[in-house]
Amino acid sequence: MAQACPLRVINADMTYVGKRLVYALLVIFSVLTIVFFLVRLSGDPTSLFVPLSATQAEIEQLRKEIGLDQPVYIQYYRFLKRSVQGDFGLSLRYQQPALDLVIVRLPATLELALVALTFMFVIALPLGILSAVKRNSPVDLFSSGLALFGQSVPGFWLGLVLILIFSVKLPLFPSSGYKGFLSLILPGITLAAFSSSLVARMTRSSLLEVLSSNYITTARSKGLSEWTVILKHSLRNAAIPIVTIIGLQVGPMLSGAIITEQVFGFPGMGRLAVQAVLNRDYPVVQAFVVVAASLITLTNLTVDILYYFLDPRIRHE
Amino acid sequence: MNDLLNNIIKNKKALIGITIMLLVILTALLAPLIAPHDPGDQDVTRRLRPPYFMRGSASYFLGTDALGRDILSRVIFGSRISLLVSLASVMGAGLIGSILGLLSGYYGGKVDSIIMRIVDIQMALPYLILAIVVMAVLKPGLQNVVIVLIVTGWVRYARVARAQTLVVKENEFVTAAVALGAKRSWIVFSEIMPNILIPLVIIASLEIGQMILGEATLSFLGLGVQPPVPTWGGMVADGRDYLSFAWWVPTLPGLAILITVLGINFFGDWVRDSFDPRLRNL
Numbered sequence: 001m002a003q004a005c006p007l008r009v010i011n012a013d014m015t016y017v018g019k020r021l022v023y024a025l026l027v028i029f030s031v032l033t034i035v036f037f038l039v040r041l042s043g044d045p046t047s048l049f050v051p052l053s054a055t056q057a058e059i060e061q062l063r064k065e066i067g068l069d070q071p072v073y074i075q076y077y078r079f080l081k082r083s084v085q086g087d088f089g090l091s092l093r094y095q096q097p098a099l100d101l102v103i104v105r106l107p108a109t110l111e112l113a114l115v116a117l118t119f120m121f122v123i124a125l126p127l128g129i130l131s132a133v134k135r136n137s138p139v140d141l142f143s144s145g146l147a148l149f150g151q152s153v154p155g156f157w158l159g160l161v162l163i164l165i166f167s168v169k170l171p172l173f174p175s176s177g178y179k180g181f182l183s184l185i186l187p188g189i190t191l192a193a194f195s196s197s198l199v200a201r202m203t204r205s206s207l208l209e210v211l212s213s214n215y216i217t218t219a220r221s222k223g224l225s226e227w228t229v230i231l232k233h234s235l236r237n238a239a240i241p242i243v244t245i246i247g248l249q250v251g252p253m254l255s256g257a258i259i260t261e262q263v264f265g266f267p268g269m270g271r272l273a274v275q276a277v278l279n280r281d282y283p284v285v286q287a288f289v290v291v292a293a294s295l296i297t298l299t300n301l302t303v304d305i306l307y308y309f310l311d312p313r314i315r316h317e
Numbered sequence: 318m319n320d321l322l323n324n325i326i327k328n329k330k331a332l333i334g335i336t337i338m339l340l341v342i343l344t345a346l347l348a349p350l351i352a353p354h355d356p357g358d359q360d361v362t363r364r365l366r367p368p369y370f371m372r373g374s375a376s377y378f379l380g381t382d383a384l385g386r387d388i389l390s391r392v393i394f395g396s397r398i399s400l401l402v403s404l405a406s407v408m409g410a411g412l413i414g415s416i417l418g419l420l421s422g423y424y425g426g427k428v429d430s431i432i433m434r435i436v437d438i439q440m441a442l443p444y445l446i447l448a449i450v451v452m453a454v455l456k457p458g459l460q461n462v463v464i465v466l467i468v469t470g471w472v473r474y475a476r477v478a479r480a481q482t483l484v485v486k487e488n489e490f491v492t493a494a495v496a497l498g499a500k501r502s503w504i505v506f507s508e509i510m511p512n513i514l515i516p517l518v519i520i521a522s523l524e525i526g527q528m529i530l531g532e533a534t535l536s537f538l539g540l541g542v543q544p545p546v547p548t549w550g551g552m553v554a555d556g557r558d559y560l561s562f563a564w565w566v567p568t569l570p571g572l573a574i575l576i577t578v579l580g581i582n583f584f585g586d587w588v589r590d591s592f593d594p595r596l597r598n599l
Contacts, residue, residue: 030438038454048454148586152578154530156537157553157571160560164568168561255445259534263557273446274538277453285453293441300441 016308024301029080031293035286036079040072048282051092083290089283093276098283102269102291108178109268112260113253115188116195120249124196125242128203132211133230143200150197155256159190159263176265187264191256195249202245206238240311247303251296324591331587337580345396353378354387356394356547361385365563380565382556388566391547392573398459398536398548399577403528405463410470411521417471418478419513423486423505433479436472444469444531452540459542466531473520481513488512515592522588526581533574549574 039045050062063069066089067078082088088098131143166186167175174183210216211234219229258270265271269288276284325331344351353376361384367373368380368388379388421432439447448465455461485491486509494508535541536550544551549570556566 027438027441030434031441034438034442035450038450041454148579148582152526152530152575152582154533154537154550154553154571154574154578156534156550157568157574160553160557160567160571164560164564168564251440251443255443258445258449259538262538273449274540277449278539280453282453285450289442289446289450292443292446296443297441 013308017305020301020304024297027297028290028294032080032083032290033076035289036076039282045282048280049089049092052280088287088290091276091284092281093279093284098281098287099291101272101284102287105267105269105272106291108266109254109257109261109270112184112187112191112257112266112268113250115184116191116253116256117246117249119188119192120196120199120246123192124199125203128200129207129230129235131200131204132207133226135208140204143204147197147201150193153193155190155194155259156263158193159187159260162186162190163264178267183264183266187260187266190263191253191260194256195252198249199242199245203238203242206241207234210234210238240307243306243310244303247299247306250299254292254296325587328587330583334580334583334585334587337576338584341396341400341577341580344393345400348393348397352387352390352393354390356386356391357545359384359386365559365566367563368565368569371565379569380563382552382566383559383563388552388569391552392549392570395547395549395552395570395573396577398542398546399529399532399574402459402462402466402532402542403525406466406470406528406531407521407524409463409467410524411474411517413467414471414474415478415510415513415517418475418480419482419505419510421475422479422482423501423509429479432475436475439469439472445534448531448535448540452535457535457540457543459546462532462535462541465535466528469531470524470528473524474517477516477520478513481516482509485509485512519585519589519592523582523585526578526585529574529578529581 039048046059046063046068049066049068050059054062067075070078086099090096091098091101094101127139127143127146131140134140163175163186166172173186175186177183207230211230216229216234219233220226224233254270257268258274260266261268261271262274269291273285273288276282276288325335363377363381364383364385366377366381366385369375369378371380373380377387377389379392382388382391417432421429442450444465447469451465451468452461455464491504491508494504499508532541533548533550533553536548537554538550539554541550542548544555552570553567553574556563556568556570559566560568
C-alpha cells in the first residue's frame with residue numbers, strides 16, 4: 001500500500017489545527033460581543049460603571065470618558081479594541097485595572113482545579129475501571145451509588161459538611177483561606193465531587209463497551225492475563241470518550257470553583273467574580289467572564305487537537 | 318397503566334424516587350397547612366435552638382435559626398421556590414430548545430449554522446458564569462433566576478431535538494406528507510415533533526434535579542431569590558456562620574436539597590431506562 005506523502009500529512013494536520021484555532025478565536029469574539037450587548041439590553045449601562053454614590057455631574061463626565069455618549073457601533077469597536085489590549089476599565093471597588101485583579105487570582109483557582117483534577121484521576125478512573133471489570137459486584141454498586149450522590153449533592157453543602165467534620169469536629173484541615181497545601185484538600189474534594197461522578201460513569205460505560213468487542217475475546221483466547229487485556233488492550237480504546245469528558249469538565253470545574261471558593265473563603269477569581277456582582281463592579285465581571293471563557297475555549301481546543309492525534313479515524317475523515 | 322404500576326413497584330429506585338417526589342410536591346402544595354409556624358416569624362429569645370433529636374423542643378422540630386425562625390417551616394416553604402423555579406425553567410428551556418433544535422434539524426443550511434453556532438458559544442460559558450454576567454445586569458430575583466436557568470438550559474434540548482429531527486425527517490411518512498402538499502409548519506409540528514418527544518421528555522426528567530441545584534446555588538451565592546422569601550440555598554448561606562456551634566442551621570436545609578435531587582435523579586434514571594436505554598450516557 002502506498003504511504004501518504006509526509007508533507008501532505010503535515011499540511012492536513014496544520015489545516016485541522018488552524019481551523020480549530022480560528023474557531024476558538026470566533027468563540028472568544030462572540031463572548032466579547034455578548035458581554036458588550038447584554039449590558040446595553042437593560043437600557044443605559046452607565047449605572048453599571050459608576051459607584052452608587054456618584055453625582056449626576058460625575059455620571060455625565062464618566063459617560064463621556066468611557067464613550068457611552070457615542071453611537072453603539074463606535075462603542076462596540078472601541079470595546080473590542082480595548083479588550084484585545086486587555087483593557088476592561090478600572091474596578092469600581094478597588095480602583096485598579098479589572099483584568100489585573102482577575103489575573104492575580106487566576107493561579108489560585110488553577111491550583112485548586114489541578115488538585116480537583118488529581119482527585120478525579122485518583123478516585124474516579126480506578127473506580128470506573130473496577131466497576132466495569134467487576135460488573136454488578138459490591139464495588140460496582142458502591143461506585144454507582146457514589147456517582148449518583150456526586151450528581152445530586154449541592155457543592156456548597158458538601159463543602160460545609162466537610163468543614164464541619166474535618167475542620168470543626170476533627171481539626172485536620174483549615175476551614176478557610178489559603179494557607180498552604182492543606183488548605184487545598186477540602187476545596188479540592190468538594191470541587192472534584194460532581195465531575196468525578198461523571199468520569200466514573202463514563203469510564204465504566206466505555207470500558208464495558210470495549211470489553212464486549214471481538215478483539216478482546218481474541219486477546220483473551222490468546223491466553224493474555226486479564227490485567228494485560230484491560231490495561232493494554234481495552235483502556236487504550238476506551239480512552240477517547242474519557243479524554244473528551246475530562247476535557248469537558250474544565251467548564252463545570254470553573255463554575256464549581258466559584259461556589260467552592262465562596263464556601264472556603266478561597267482567594268481565587270471565582271470569589272472575586274461573585275463579590276463583583278454583589279458590589280455591582282461590572283468591569284471586573286466583564287474581565288472575569290472573558291478570562292473564564294478564553295480558558296474554557298483553549299482547553300476545548302487542546303482536547304480537540306489531542307483527540308485528532310489520539311484517534312487515527314478522525315485524521316482519515 | 319397496570320404495566321406501568323407493576324414496573325414502578327418492581328423497580329426500587331423508581332419507587333423511592335416517585336415517593337420522594339410526591340412528598341416534596343405535597344409539601345409544597347400544602348405548605349401553609351402543614352408548616353407548624355410562620356416561616357418569617359422572628360424571635361431572638363429563641364434563636365439557635367437545637368432540633369428535637371438533640372433534646373430540643375418538639376414544637377421546633379428541626380430547631381431555629383439565628384433570628385429565631387423555625388427551620389422546619391422554612392424548609393417546608395422553601396420547597397415551593399425550588400419546585401416552582403425548576404419546573405418553570407425546565408418547561409421554558411425545553412420548549413425553546415426543542416423548537417430551535419427542530420427548526421435547525423429540519424431546515425438545515427443557514428438556520429442550522431446560526432443556531433448551532435449559538436449552541437457552541439453558549440457551551441463556552443458554563444451556567445454559573447453566564448448567570449454571573451446576567452445577574453450583574455439584571456437584579457437578582459425569582460423571575461430573573463428562571464430566565465438565567467432557561468438561558469443556560471435550552472442547549473441540551475436543542476442538540477437532541479436537532480439530532481432526532483435529522484433522523485425522523487428521512488422517514489417515509491414525512492416524504493408522504495411533503496408529497497401530499499402539507500405545509501412546512503404542519504410537517505414540523507404535527508409529523509416530526511410527536512416523533513422526537515420521548516428523548517426530550519427523558520432529558521426534562523433528568524434536568525429537574527439539576528435546575529433545583531442551579532436555583533439553590535444561585536440563592537446560596539446571593540444571586541437568586543432574595544430574602545425574606547425562604548429558599549433552601551439561601552438558608553444554607555444564612556446559617557454558614559453558625560456551622561461550628563449550631564451545625565443544624567446550614568446543614569438541614571442542604572439535606573432537603575440532597576434528598577429531593579436524589580429522588581428526582583432516581584426517577585429520571587428510571588424514565589430513561591424504561592423509555593430508551595440507548596440514552597444511558599446522556
